[in-house]
Every structure is written in structure tokens, then in C-alpha cells.
Amino acid sequence: xxxxxxxxxxYEGLAVLKGVDxxxxxxxxxxxxxxxxxxxxxxLHILGTLDTPDSGNIVIANQPLDLLQGRKLAAFRxxxxxxxxxxxxxxxEFTAIENICIPGWIAGRSKREVKTEAxxxxxxxxxxxxxxxxxxxxxxxxxxxxxxxxxxxxxxxIVFADEPTGxxxxxxxxxxxxxxVELRNTLQQTFLIVTHNQELxxxxxxxxxxxxxxxx
Numbered sequence: 001x002x003x004x005x006x007x008x009x010x011y012e013g014l015a016v017l018k019g020v021d022x023x024x025x026x027x028x029x030x031x032x033x034x035x036x037x038x039x040x041x042x043x044l045h046i047l048g049t050l051d052t053p054d055s056g057n058i059v060i061a062n063q064p065l066d067l068l069q070g071r072k073l074a075a076f077r078x079x080x081x082x083x084x085x086x087x088x089x090x091x092x093e094f095t096a097i098e099n100i101c102i103p104g105w106i107a108g109r110s111k112r113e114v115k116t117e118a119x120x121x122x123x124x125x126x127x128x129x130x131x132x133x134x135x136x137x138x139x140x141x142x143x144x145x146x147x148x149x150x151x152x153x154x155x156x157x158i159v160f161a162d163e164p165t166g167x168x169x170x171x172x173x174x175x176x177x178x179x180x181v182e183l184r185n186t187l188q189q190t191f192l193i194v195t196h197n198q199e200l201x202x203x204x205x206x207x208x209x210x211x212x213x214x215x216x
Contacts (some may be wrong), residue, residue, distance in 0.1 A: 001026045001158055002047065002191050007056035016042045017053070018213040024158065027188040029180055031201035034210035040194040041162055043189055043210070047192065048160040049077045061157040062166065078107050082151030082159035083183040088143045090135040090150075096142075097122060097131040100149045107154055114153065124186075125179065143173035151198040152189065161193040165200060177203050 002024040002083075009017040011207040017039045024030045032040045045051040047058060049065060058065045066075050090099045097118050104106050104114030122128050125145045135143055144164065150161050161180075165173035183189040191206065201207050209216050 001028070002058075002060050002192065004047055004058045006055060007058070009039075009046060009051070010054055010055045013051075017056065020056070020213070020215055022047075022208060023213060024190060024192050026190055027184055028206065029184050029191045030206045030208060031193045031195055031204040032182070032208045033195060033198060033201050034208055035040055036196075037097065038210040039213040040210050042159050044162050044192065044194050048081055048083060049073055056088060066082065075107075076104055078142055080157040082154070082156040083149050084144070084151050084159060084161040084164045086163040088135070088147035088167075090143055090146060092135050095132050095134055096138065096146045098158075099135070099146055100153055103150060104153045109154075116154060118149065121152055124183075125149055139172075141167055141175065143181065144168060144172070144176060148176070148183075152183070152202065158190045158192060161191060161195075163194055163196065165195065165197060173200060183205040188194070 004022050007017050007020040010014070020043055032043070042051070047054050060211065063076060065073070075084055091102070097115065100118040100121060101114045102118065105111060119128070119131065122131050125148065127142060127145055130138060130142060138146065165176050168176065180191050181203055182192070184191065195201050
């Protein structure tokens, strides 16, 4: 599903990534752990096409990313990649279901089709009764589940999650990781997760350790 080879990145002369190789198989949950400054989030942003590497090659769903630029890259990202961040980044003026629908509408899909799919995801995530609520009317755990549904709306090849439980209490954090496992089992969804939480990372299929810009 994902294959990256020799990924390097420097910022103002400082080497943040020093030649990272990583692969993720379909329907696999892989967690990246390591101390702050190890390069985890930088790697995730590069793999998710939010940043570009100085060198190296990335292939997602059999598509070499270096062959895509501009609108083609944005369209590929919208269709094949989902994102879940520490802070859910929901738009406050929209309801839960509208927030979920936005990536599908950006992709040009039928509004009715996207809304039907969003309703199904809300039911799967136990939020069917909260579809019409705006973010400020939802708990932190509920907001993060809405963010997960938004990441899934276009049936992406892979979901990148950057410290998705970092803003949650321990109970909601554990529930979110159980949700990732359930989505892997029921939807065959693939996840690459950056986390500091070793206990929750242990629920993954595989743990990758990073230190000083390298996988160790």
C-alpha cells in the first residue's frame, strides 16, 4: 500500500530525516514511536504529501508520488489519503455530518451520495444521533471520531494519524485506538499512526521506532 525509500529532509541545514525506509501493507496498522524531535511528524507529513522530501521515493497505491504535481497531486491526496491530527480541525460553522462530507464534495462526488456515506460512517462510529450537532456541542472524543469519519469519507488507501490521541483523556484515547482496530477489521482500512503512547501503539500490527531522523 505504501513504500518509501531513502527519504531525507533538511530544514535550515539541520537534517531532520536522514534516509528513512518504511513500508505499510494493506489493512495494516503501523505505529511510529520515538522521542520528540525524532522526525516522526515530518516523515508523516512527507508521506502524506503535505511536505516534499529533499530526496527519496514514495509510492502509495502503486502511484509514484514524484510523478504528480499541483492539481493532480491534490486530487490524488483527496482520493487516496485521509488525515487525523491531534487537534481535530473541524469547521465550527458546519455540523458533524457536513464536516465529514467536505472532502467528498471537494472531490466532486454527488452531494446525496456523500451524505449517505457520511451517515453510514456516523452510525459505525456510534454518532448517528449527533449528525446535526456542531463541533462545540460535541465532546473531545466525539469530535475526534467525526475527524476520523471525515478522513474515511473518500475510502482512502491509507489514513495518516499524527498524535490522534494527544488531546484526549486516557479513556477516549484507548477507545480511539480500539476504533482503528475495528476499522481495520471491518473496512480493511490501512493506518500509519505517529504516537507517544507505547500502550496504545502495542495494539498495532507493527511498531516502528524512530531516533534522530532514522528508523532504528
